[in-house]
Amino acid sequence: MTKQTGMPAKWLFAGSFLANTGTSFIWPLTTIYLHDTLGKSLIVAGLVLLCNSLCVVLGNTIGGFLYDRWSHFYTILVGSIIVIFGSTFLMFNNGWPAFPLGLMLLGFGNGLNLTSINSFATEVKNKRTSYIFNVLYFMSNLGMVIGTLLVGYILPYGISKVFAISLVLFIIFGIIVVLFYRNHEGTRTISRGAALPPAEKLTADKLRPLLALLFNIIVLWIFYEQWQSNIATFMVENGLSIKHYSSVWTLNGIMIVLIQPFMTYFDEWLMSHLHMRLYGGLCLIGASFIVLLFAGAHYYLFMASMAILTIGEILVNPAASTFVDNLSPAGQKGRFQGSLASATSLGRALGPVIGAMIIDYISYTSLFILATLCIWLAVFGFSLINRHYLRQ
Structure with a gap:
């Protein structure tokens, strides 16, 4: 039986920064790439974005369930593996229909990661939860600013280079997850193989x-x-x-x-x-x-x-x-x-x-x-x- 401890805030912030920077290398170019490079209509581009967002919703929903009823660490580990695989796939397969399929895979993985990071924020014990969410919001937006700024300079060298840099960021994120998220399952005491207690009702x-x-x-x-x-x-x-x-x-x-x-x-x-x-x-x-x-x-x-x-x-x-x-x-x-x-x-x-x-x-x-x-x-x-x- 192992007593678990809360998540150190600095690794939570680092994870949020890397995950959002990696994602922000991709979303700004989606419509332009589909329309100008792949020759698809704006309606098709809109439908691709819709499917991507629905995959994020699915990842959010499944991620919340797995976080509560399975494992904090393994939920975000699965998410990090999926985004690493998705960006690797897109680096080598970015035509049609591979591009939208890769985007949906990334959307699902990002949904798992976002929910896990926000849920881990509730486990930090030495800071107010409101403070943690404020800093997470800052770090995620800092990542988005950097990613969207750099993608304009990298895209002329080819979209594969964009996905390659995104892959590197997701790999670093995965390494941080493996090294620093493993032993932080929250405040409850868990015995391997034991059933989780029934979830409390929301009044x-x-x-x-x-x-x-x-x-x-x-x-x-x-x-x-x-x-x-x-x-x-x-x-x-x-x-x-x-x-x-x-x-x-x-x-x-x-x-x-x-x-x-x-x-x-x-x-x-x-x-x-x-x-x-x-x-x-x-x-x-x-x-x-x-x-x-x-x-x-x-x-x-x-x-x-x-x-x-x-x-x-x-x-x-x-x-x-x-x-x-x-x-x-x-x-x-x-x-x-x-x-x-x-x-x-x-x-x-x-x-x-x-x-x-x-x-x-x-x-x-x-x-x-x-x-x-x-x-x-x-x-x-x-x-x-x-x-x-x-x-x-």
């Missing part, structure tokens, strides 16, 4: 605010995803360039990297105002789409919209993980962190399709109005449900 008074938050996350990412799909076309149609669009994402990354450390410094105060942080961040994300109503060809208004969106994102994302952890019963941390990751992936999967339908059948203006109204109505409902929970 109805906690389930309602949890479901309300997950619904808000789905709505949020449906419209956030417009920035990674339809808003690029909107900017080009208004006379702006792809360079302008790329610089908007540069602003997003720089703001996250610069502001998040201050959020972490004031973590104790923010933790005591967790619910207001969620409401305020969601409302800011909704408000960012109002600015787009007046953007037209005004580049600075797109920058202003992204700035508002980013501040809202910084407020919401780590706080959502902390909120879910606070409500999750013992023995089900992986399941509910997986549910949060699945809600994010589901929103991202539905976003491009829903946005394209609204644009095709109505207009961009209607899309931006609906984005604001849907996000604000969802957060209003969440606040009402949460208020009732807080009175219990």
